[in-house]
Amino acid sequence: MTHLLYTYLTNENNDSFFADAQNNFSEEFINKISKYKRWEDAKATVLGRLLLAYGLKHFYDYDLEQLKMRYSKDKKPYLEDSTIQFNISHSKELIVCAITSLGEIGVDVEKINELNIDDFKGQFSSLEYRRMHNSKNVLESFYHHWTQKEAIVKAHGSGLNIPLNSFEINNNNAIIENKQYFLKEIVLNSQYKCNVATQNILSDNVMELTGLTSKLLTDFGSSNSLKSFR
Numbered sequence: 001m002t003h004l005l006y007t008y009l010t011n012e013n014n015d016s017f018f019a020d021a022q023n024n025f026s027e028e029f030i031n032k033i034s035k036y037k038r039w040e041d042a043k044a045t046v047l048g049r050l051l052l053a054y055g056l057k058h059f060y061d062y063d064l065e066q067l068k069m070r071y072s073k074d075k076k077p078y079l080e081d082s083t084i085q086f087n088i089s090h091s092k093e094l095i096v097c098a099i100t101s102l103g104e105i106g107v108d109v110e111k112i113n114e115l116n117i118d119d120f121k122g123q124f125s126s127l128e129y130r131r132m133h134n135s136k137n138v139l140e141s142f143y144h145h146w147t148q149k150e151a152i153v154k155a156h157g158s159g160l161n162i163p164l165n166s167f168e169i170n171n172n173n174a175i176i177e178n179k180q181y182f183l184k185e186i187v188l189n190s191q192y193k194c195n196v197a198t199q200n201i202l203s204d205n206v207m208e209l210t211g212l213t214s215k216l217l218t219d220f221g222s223s224n225s226l227k228s229f230r
């Protein structure tokens with residue numbers, strides 16, 4: 001089973017939110033988020049970890065105190081000694097966390113903002129670029145393609161160290177370094193595009209969506225040990 005958990009950023013109760021985070025998370029994690037200049041980035045990063053903790057506990061019966069969170073050389077966070085994989089993404093107010101027991105996973109969310117897609121032409125194959133230009137809503141199509149590509153490089157784990165134009169997406173799948181990834185669009189909000197990439201085809205009945213409030217996540221964080229989160 002694969003789960004996608006999501007929440008929205010608000011500026012409510014920021015003081016108590018960060019005070020709770022300071023008590024509940026590891027010193028290493030608090031040092032990391034204290035370097036962010038914008039409270040939005042710090043809060044979104046904490047909310048991403050809270051979504052992960054909630055999902056692991058509720059859907060995978062995971063013992064959070066035993067959790068060993070590590071980072072790959074390309075900075076992808078993962079769980080050591082576990083078959084469960086996850087990935088987090090945030091854009092503006094929306095934060096998502098995908099968790100699965102079915103192999104590698106990557107997720108990307110982006111808020112749709114006006115831009116000139118020609119500025120990004122070099123990131124796409126000529127077929128992908130034509131497809132975007134020929135679509136009814138070019139901007140939405142751009143964000144669809146962009147989040148597809150980012151979800152794939154995040155599932156693979158190399159992040160932007162793999163050029164987005166080095167692979168082509170066809171029929172919702174792509175191959176990078178002999179590994180095939182499947183894509184699924186997740187519709188959470190009409191102002192955002194969200195795509196998930198996995199090593200296995202996701203059909204509707206194996207992807208469960210769970211929306212959680214920041215209040216519920218904060219309460220959850222206060223009543224669970226999150227010291228192993230980094």
Ligand SMILES: CC(C)(COP(=O)(O)OP(=O)(O)OC[C@H]1O[C@@H](n2cnc3c(N)ncnc32)[C@H](O)[C@@H]1OP(=O)(O)O)[C@@H](O)C(=O)NCCC(=O)NCCS
Pocket residue numbers: 044045048074075076077087088089090091106107108109150153154155156157158159160161
């Ligand atoms: C991973 C990457 C594609 C993120 O894209 P983005 O759209 O800016 O950000 P998103 O919100 O979608 O994702 C951020 C999350 O991805 C995860 N992540 C970080 N590196 C990752 C990687 N290599 N692969 C997969 N996921 C990664 C983290 O959980 C991060 O959230 P957190 O910091 O709150 O934990 C991009 O930052 C990247 O390529 N990083 C790796 C290479 C690198 O470090 N480059 C330095 C740039 S100068």
